[in-house]
Amino acid sequence: MPVQIGAKAHNFTNPTGLLSDCHRRVEMFLGTLEAVAQVIDRPATDETRRALEAALRYFAQAAPKHTADEEVSLFPRLRQIHDPEIEAAFSKLDRLEEEHRRATPLHAEVDRLGAQFLSNGSLSNPEVDSFRKAVASLASMYKQHIRVEDSLVFPLADRMLSDAEKLAIAEEMAGRRKVRVVTEISTGRK
Ligand SMILES: [Fe+2]
Numbered sequence: 404m405p406v407q408i409g410a411k412a413h414n415f416t417n418p419t420g421l422l423s424d425c426h427r428r429v430e431m432f433l434g435t436l437e438a439v440a441q442v443i444d445r446p447a448t449d450e451t452r453r454a455l456e457a458a459l460r461y462f463a464q465a466a467p468k469h470t471a472d473e474e475v476s477l478f479p480r481l482r483q484i485h486d487p488e489i490e491a492a493f494s495k496l497d498r499l500e501e502e503h504r505r506a507t508p509l510h511a512e513v514d515r516l517g518a519q520f521l522s523n524g525s526l527s528n529p530e531v532d533s534f535r536k537a538v539a540s541l542a543s544m545y546k547q548h549i550r551v552e553d554s555l556v557f558p559l560a561d562r563m564l565s566d567a568e569k570l571a572i573a574e575e576m577a578g579r580r581k582v583r584v585v586t587e588i589s590t591g592r593k
């Protein structure tokens with residue numbers, strides 16, 4: 404059975420496809436947070452609670468694995484390739500890592516206020532404003548971030564990395580999720 408991350412059917416033979424699948428999930432759960440932000444000035448309903456819990460769980464548990472897939476498995480391998488195109492992309496990689504850092508306090512704020520909403524059933528007006536601001540900042544940051552990764556970094560990685568490097572990335576990604584890679588990927592260099 405092919406292991407998949409996200410809603411689409413990429414498997415570990417295509418690690419950058421899997422990373423893009425993760426982006427679709429990030430977008431889906433950001434959409435959930437934006438929808439919750441619109442109604443967070445009202446008393447919590449069961450539907451809002453369930454949606455918020457699912458989104459907070461995703462960003463707490465799955466999203467850090469995606470960041471590690473990029474920062475530990477993908478970006479360092481790209482930085483090792485001496486090629487003008489990759490070297491030109493280095494500044495983009497630095498910026499992407501900086502954006503990963505910038506997301507952390509915004510997620511912490513959404514987590515803190517989201518947990519408070521779930522336990523108390525409501526938020527004060529200043530807390531509602533803070534929640535909405537943090538969600539809006541995350542949404543705009545991720546939109547640009549994901550566009551750069553999907554349209555520039557992943558296609559570049561697809562072209563430049565050998566099959567052996569892709570397999571190594573896939574194995575590291577699988578290890579983070581405690582699954583095993585069963586793949587027909589060749590280990591010969593392109
Ligand atoms: Fe990223």
Ligand SMILES: [Fe+2]
Nearest residue numbers: 426469473552
């Ligand atoms: Fe990403």
